[in-house]
Amino acid sequence: MTFMSSKLDKYEVRRKRPAKGKSGKSIAHESAVKHVTGEALYVDDMAELAGTLHVAVGQSTQAHANIKSMDLSAVKNADGVVDVVMLDDVPGLKDIGPVFAGDPLFADGKVEYIGQPIFAVAAHSFEQAKRAVLLANIEYEVLPAILEIKDAIKENFFVRPTHMHKKGDFRKAIDAAPNTLNGELYIKGQEHFYLEGQISYVVPTEDKGMHVYTSSQHPTEVQKLVSEVLDLPINYVQVEVRRMGGGFGGKETQAAPWACMAALLANRLNHPVKIRLARQDDMVMTGKRHDFYDTYEIGFDDSGKLLGSNIMVAGKCGYSPDLSDAIVDRAMFHSDNAYNLQDTQVIGHRCKTHTVSNTAYRGFGGPQGTVLAEYMMDDIARAVGKDPLDVRYNNLYQDGDKTHYGQTIENYHMKELLSQLESESEYRKRRESITAFNAANKYKKRGLALTPVKFGISFTVTFLNQAGALVHIYTDGSIHLNHGGTEMGQGLFTKVAQVVANEFDVDLDTIMVSSTNTEKVPNTSPTAASSGTDLNGKAAQNACIILKQRLVTFAAEKWAVNEDAIRFENNHVLIAKADETIEFTFAEFVAMAYTNRVSLSTTGYYSTPKIHYDREKADGRPFYYYALGAACSEVEIDTLTGEYDVLRTDIIQDVGKSLNPAIDIGQIEGAFVQGMGWLTTEELNWDTSGRLTSNGPATYKIPTAADMPNVFNTSLFDRPNEEETIYNSKAVGEPPFMLGMAVWMALRDAAASVSDYKVNPPMDTPATPERVLNAVQFCKERS
Numbered sequence: 001m002t003f004m005s006s007k008l009d010k011y012e013v014r015r016k017r018p019a020k021g022k023s024g025k026s027i028a029h030e031s032a033v034k035h036v037t038g039e040a041l042y043v044d045d046m047a048e049l050a051g052t053l054h055v056a057v058g059q060s061t062q063a064h065a066n067i068k069s070m071d072l073s074a075v076k077n078a079d080g081v082v083d084v085v086m087l088d089d090v091p092g093l094k095d096i097g098p099v100f101a102g103d104p105l106f107a108d109g110k111v112e113y114i115g116q117p118i119f120a121v122a123a124h125s126f127e128q129a130k131r132a133v134l135l136a137n138i139e140y141e142v143l144p145a146i147l148e149i150k151d152a153i154k155e156n157f158f159v160r161p162t163h164m165h166k167k168g169d170f171r172k173a174i175d176a177a178p179n180t181l182n183g184e185l186y187i188k189g190q191e192h193f194y195l196e197g198q199i200s201y202v203v204p205t206e207d208k209g210m211h212v213y214t215s216s217q218h219p220t221e222v223q224k225l226v227s228e229v230l231d232l233p234i235n236y237v238q239v240e241v242r243r244m245g246g247g248f249g250g251k252e253t254q255a256a257p258w259a260c261m262a263a264l265l266a267n268r269l270n271h272p273v274k275i276r277l278a279r280q281d282d283m284v285m286t287g288k289r290h291d292f293y294d295t296y297e298i299g300f301d302d303s304g305k306l307l308g309s310n311i312m313v314a315g316k317c318g319y320s321p322d323l324s325d326a327i328v329d330r331a332m333f334h335s336d337n338a339y340n341l342q343d344t345q346v347i348g349h350r351c352k353t354h355t356v357s358n359t360a361y362r363g364f365g366g367p368q369g370t371v372l373a374e375y376m377m378d379d380i381a382r383a384v385g386k387d388p389l390d391v392r393y394n395n396l397y398q399d400g401d402k403t404h405y406g407q408t409i410e411n412y413h414m415k416e417l418l419s420q421l422e423s424e425s426e427y428r429k430r431r432e433s434i435t436a437f438n439a440a441n442k443y444k445k446r447g448l449a450l451t452p453v454k455f456g457i458s459f460t461v462t463f464l465n466q467a468g469a470l471v472h473i474y475t476d477g478s479i480h481l482n483h484g485g486t487e488m489g490q491g492l493f494t495k496v497a498q499v500v501a502n503e504f505d506v507d508l509d510t511i512m513v514s515s516t517n518t519e520k521v522p523n524t525s526p527t528a529a530s531s532g533t534d535l536n537g538k539a540a541q542n543a544c545i546i547l548k549q550r551l552v553t554f555a556a557e558k559w560a561v562n563e564d565a566i567r568f569e570n571n572h573v574l575i576a577k578a579d580e581t582i583e584f585t586f587a588e589f590v591a592m593a594y595t596n597r598v599s600l601s602t603t604g605y606y607s608t609p610k611i612h613y614d615r616e617k618a619d620g621r622p623f624y625y626y627a628l629g630a631a632c633s634e635v636e637i638d639t640l641t642g643e644y645d646v647l648r649t650d651i652i653q654d655v656g657k658s659l660n661p662a663i664d665i666g667q668i669e670g671a672f673v674q675g676m677g678w679l680t681t682e683e684l685n686w687d688t689s690g691r692l693t694s695n696g697p698a699t700y701k702i703p704t705a706a707d708m709p710n711v712f713n714t715s716l717f718d719r720p721n722e723e724e725t726i727y728n729s730k731a732v733g734e735p736p737f738m739l740g741m742a743v744w745m746a747l748r749d750a751a752a753s754v755s756d757y758k759v760n761p762p763m764d765t766p767a768t769p770e771r772v773l774n775a776v777q778f779c780k781e782r783s
């Protein structure tokens with residue numbers, strides 16, 4: 001499979017012109033054309049091998065129950081059914097919890113959410129498997145279910161222990177403050193709605209080996225879990241991921257169960273087995289962004305400056321820990337967003353509920369912390385009668401300040417970034433015209449908000465911050481690149497290939513990026529925490545540096561020159577002698593190196609420097625650096641219906657020195673719209689039995705093209721990262737997700753306008769038209 005290289009004409013001597021497509025250039029995504037034409041191959045597009053079987057999964061219909069009896073004979077006898085498996089059929093490890101135990105591959109005598117897998121069926125066709133599943137006869141002894149965060153807190157029902165961050169004496173600070181406020185905020189979760197659902201195709205190979213094609217952000221974890229479930233050494237299992245049709249965190253841990261089920265059946269039957277969840281099953285059976293219930297108590301002075309804060313964040317984890325410990329930690333880390341919380345206490349609960357186990361989703365808990373900080377700023381602004389932007393400025397961290405987890409703030413250019421956006425968006429002028437508009441219009445009201453985002457970059461579990469790469473140069477000068485990162489549309493493969501092009505100063509189309517494969521680069525971290533490029537870009541660069549050094553050593557000896565006389569330039573290698581410069585094309589040069597027995601292949605490795613964190617003490621430097629950004633949004637609401645439009649959004653995002661401005665801007669715009677969807681139209685609903693009722697696109701509304709802001713300006717802060725990341729760039733995948741807060745805060749601003757900004761209306765999320773209408777009513781009644 002070739003992905004990036006156009007065929008190299010070995011007779012063409014590449015002209016000496018600047019190499020094309022290097023780092024820093026706006027190059028189209030390596031699969032952009034294939035995505036549009038439909039030629040890009042996803043797992044379900046692969047030609048199926050003869051004898052391929054298809055899987056459907058039998059699901060719990062109860063939120064919490066003991067399984068009294070289970071009769072699967074009708075399932076086994078159904079048309080086309082080849083095999084039925086349940087927990088007892090697992091030869092190896094039965095619990096596939098990614099960090100902590102708690103996720104049995106199939107229900108273990110009891111069920112803890114509606115949709116929990118109980119058994120799986122393999123049949124000759126998907127339809128046959130789906131039909132057979134319905135014939136199960138399962139009797140339950142129904143138990144009381146806990147479905148809400150507040151009930152879980154009341155019962156101390158947690159999947160992991162509560163954790164705390166502390167700085168100074170918050171009680172004293174709040175008690176001494178001239179003004180105090182407290183409040184609460186409920187933030188609903190979010191369905192990933194990746195266009196490609198969960199899927200795995202498992203092909204048994206010789207000697208019980210398994211080749212797993214999957215749509216996973218974490219091939220190494222799938223490899224490990226498949227091997228454990230089958231009780232095989234890890235080296236029996238190969239996991240390959242060419243691309244995902246979106247992951248957004250939903251395929252970090254939750255691609256694994258389906259791969260394990262398919263592998264279990266493939267192992268028993270010695271047949272290729274495919275499992276692909278139908279959309280509704282995917283929505284019901286896989287975890288989502290966590291709902292959070294947050295509370296706060298704050299003290300502040302008359303200028304609106306915070307003096308102390310007392311914060312609680314509580315995540316709805318579902319029935320098992322999954323990644324929730326780290327997700328609630330990240331919510332706690334980000335409950336300050338851009339601001340100094342001063343003396344503070346931040347408590348984080350991991351609530352257990354009898355619902356699907358919630359998981360990673362773009363921002364990984366961070367968004368559910370930052371929204372609280374913005375809500376507090378907004379509250380303070382109206383309490384002291386100031387423009388919310390001025391209160392935000394007033395509370396920004398200064399360089400040298402410490403966060404509530406002990407990290408010192410450095411290189412904090414937030415004020416500068418906000419001022420730039422304030423002037424480019426003409427915030428003050430538009431504030432005036434909005435005031436005039438609102439005075440002149442009885443039913444339509446406009447709102448404006450400018451909100452910052454500070455997002456910590458690194459896995460907070462320090463050991464995950466490492467990566468590997470593999471680079472081969474072939475004798476025609478073409479380059480094969482592999483690394484541990486996975487491509488889910490974010491452009492990682494393009495950016496890392498650009499790094500390699502840059503290192504050798506060759507055209508990008510000489511580099512082929514290949515599927516992520518556990519046989520090429522082992523022991524990888526998930527592609528997550530926005531750190532894909534930071535980690536894999538550096539690992540690939542490291543491989544290139546090793547290869548270049550070998551080539552330089554070879555040339556220095558052969559032509560008897562100093563090493564610094566050799567340059568890689570414009571698809572050529574130049575060797576400067578005293579009286580002449582010898583030139584080779586890159587291809588000629590590497591072919592010569594090969595005949596002189598120089599190895600043209602190596603691995604590269606990287607681990608992030610400077611980070612350390614002691615979770616017990618809640619102290620250290622969990623983040624290598626912060627990515628900054630801000631958005632300014634203007635909305636118009638209809639105060640009779642609560643309906644609204646986003647009139648304009650301006651964004652400035654700090655991506656450091658951009659590796660690829662086109663891809664970065666794509667990430668920023670996409671993340672903003674996804675974040676806006678989370679806070680406005682996307683609403684997950686559950687009935688009182690614990691059943692998800694928003695289980696398809698008809699009942700769950702993701703933003704469409706028509707929901708984009710009418711005017712949408714995105715620019716890059718574009719200044720080098722002070723830290724030595726790959727070419728001083730910054731991560732971009734998750735941070736701009738939180739820019740969607742500007743729309744939500746603008747909606748609250750528009751609602752508050754009916755009270756002349758005297759009242760702070762409650763605005764839980766998503767701020768659907770109903771909630772906006774309630775906010776307007778609330779303001780009307782109190783003014």
Ligand code: MTE
Nearest residue numbers: 246247248362489490528529530531532733
């Ligand atoms: N962009 C696209 N198109 N599709 C995705 O699934 N996932 C996001 C973000 N951008 C995603 C995306 C998430 S949750 C993360 S953590 C990062 O990409 C992961 O990739 P990176 O580390 O290479 O930025």
Ligand code: MOS
Nearest residue numbers: 249361362528529
């Ligand atoms: Mo992203 S939530 O870290 O996969």
